[in-house]
Amino acid sequence: MATETGAPPNTPVPELDPAEIARWQTGGGELVELLTLAREQVGGLAAVRLGGARPTVLVTEPRAVQHVLAQHPDRYVKRSHRARLLIGDGVLSATGDAWKSQRRLLQSQFTGQGMRRYEQRIAEAARVTAARWAGYARTGQELDLATEMRHFALDTIWRSLTGFELDATTEAELELVGTVVAALPQLPDDSVKAHEAVAAFLERIDAIAHRAIDTARTQPPGPDGPGLLQVLLEASAERPEYTDQLIRDELVTLLLAGHETTATTLTWLYLLLDRHPEAREQALSAGPAGSPERREAIQALVHETLRLYPSAWILPRWTAAADTVAGFAVEADTDLLVCPYLTHRDPVRWPEPERFDPTRFTRPGGRPTEHGAYLPFGLGPRACLGMQFALRESVALLEELLPAYTVAFRSTPPRAAYSITVRPDGPTPAVVTAAADFGG
Numbered sequence: 001m002a003t004e005t006g007a008p009p010n011t012p013v014p015e016l017d018p019a020e021i022a023r024w025q026t027g028g029g030e031l032v033e034l035l036t037l038a039r040e041q042v043g044g045l046a047a048v049r050l051g052g053a054r055p056t057v058l059v060t061e062p063r064a065v066q067h068v069l070a071q072h073p074d075r076y077v078k079r080s081h082r083a084r085l086l087i088g089d090g091v092l093s094a095t096g097d098a099w100k101s102q103r104r105l106l107q108s109q110f111t112g113q114g115m116r117r118y119e120q121r122i123a124e125a126a127r128v129t130a131a132r133w134a135g136y137a138r139t140g141q142e143l144d145l146a147t148e149m150r151h152f153a154l155d156t157i158w159r160s161l162t163g164f165e166l167d168a169t170t171e172a173e174l175e176l177v178g179t180v181v182a183a184l185p186q187l188p189d190d191s192v193k194a195h196e197a198v199a200a201f202l203e204r205i206d207a208i209a210h211r212a213i214d215t216a217r218t219q220p221p222g223p224d225g226p227g228l229l230q231v232l233l234e235a236s237a238e239r240p241e242y243t244d245q246l247i248r249d250e251l252v253t254l255l256l257a258g259h260e261t262t263a264t265t266l267t268w269l270y271l272l273l274d275r276h277p278e279a280r281e282q283a284l285s286a287g288p289a290g291s292p293e294r295r296e297a298i299q300a301l302v303h304e305t306l307r308l309y310p311s312a313w314i315l316p317r318w319t320a321a322a323d324t325v326a327g328f329a330v331e332a333d334t335d336l337l338v339c340p341y342l343t344h345r346d347p348v349r350w351p352e353p354e355r356f357d358p359t360r361f362t363r364p365g366g367r368p369t370e371h372g373a374y375l376p377f378g379l380g381p382r383a384c385l386g387m388q389f390a391l392r393e394s395v396a397l398l399e400e401l402l403p404a405y406t407v408a409f410r411s412t413p414p415r416a417a418y419s420i421t422v423r424p425d426g427p428t429p430a431v432v433t434a435a436a437d438f439g440g
Helices: 017-027 029-042 062-071 094-112 112-116 119-139 145-161 168-184 190-196 199-218 227-236 243-273 277-284 292-308 387-401
Strands: 044-049 056-059 316-319 324-325 328-332 335-338 405-411 416-418 421-423 429-434
Touching: 017 029, 017 056, 029 056, 056 062, 062 316, 062 324, 062 335, 094 112, 094 227, 094 243, 094 387, 112 387, 119 145, 119 335, 119 387, 119 429, 145 168, 145 243, 145 292, 145 387, 168 199, 168 243, 190 199, 199 243, 227 243, 243 277, 243 292, 243 387, 243 405, 243 421, 277 292, 292 387, 387 429
Parallel strands: 056 335
Antiparallel strands: 044 056, 316 335, 324 328, 405 429, 416 421
């Protein structure tokens, strides 16, 4: 019996020509360039020999993505997370029963009633940012757009975790989270040496985390009431696994996941609007301030940005048991790379995939309905649990800033940097100018 692809049963995943890999290695290119070549020359399931005994399998075809991430997550598992050095046993790096327990506790905080608890905190962080931009517009002071977005996202998640506004001293210390993340790709493979390389940064991050834990345990709640940190402390009263160390790990995990991806998405969005100013005008013209039509159009800006620059551009998995994926045999103990970045650039499903077109998400038939074709936050049980939080805070900020200000960049980064996230590789100096409020 033939497989779904028409190949005989047990057909191995087709491989990229080793000569192409040799040329890539000689040229010192980015991993994304090699994976793009594999997708183009081999297809949505492509084996690439990256130096291991077995080839690594690249997964970009939506049906295969759905199979791996959503339908059979127990066969395709996460192993060590690259950021484990920083986040310890937090929910991003946890596995097995520990992950299920931690995920279950946090899940309720980011859906339904849980999300409503943070609406006011998100709105206040957005208003504070808008007030700061009003000052920039009055004085003509130059700002760094990426720094502004990080400040907003850090303030939002800090308020949500602790109930307090982010102060300058805390912000300076929390910037070290980003410093460690940026250093991860260059750290030694040896875990001890890697830890030694960033030990001083980790000590300072630990200090701020444990200070926040002690404050939540011993002091009255912040102005907005108890934060998510209080939920973790309450869990520790009934669940002995929630030691101060695990609470620290969850806190740092939420700080990392709760600001890095949002700040990066908002930075990319403004860089895209710099090249496509008509997209801003179209979004604001969709309806008056606060209307469902304008909100939908602003959400479409965010979604199209996430299509081009997904929060998690690559999702590593390990095959715990032999399987057949999209008609091809995948052996046990095989490393897989699910790549939303390339899935979102599939010209079959996304016509003119490199073009920034937010109307893909507002017009009928503008985006594929196939499961696995759009996954900026992952897919299945390990999809980002803060997805709704990230979307809500992004839209809240844009509802404040887009009608009131235009942004002119002094210069823009020449390329993207591919690490845990895909981010602009360089500074983003800009000035903001007061603008007409399209019916606001």
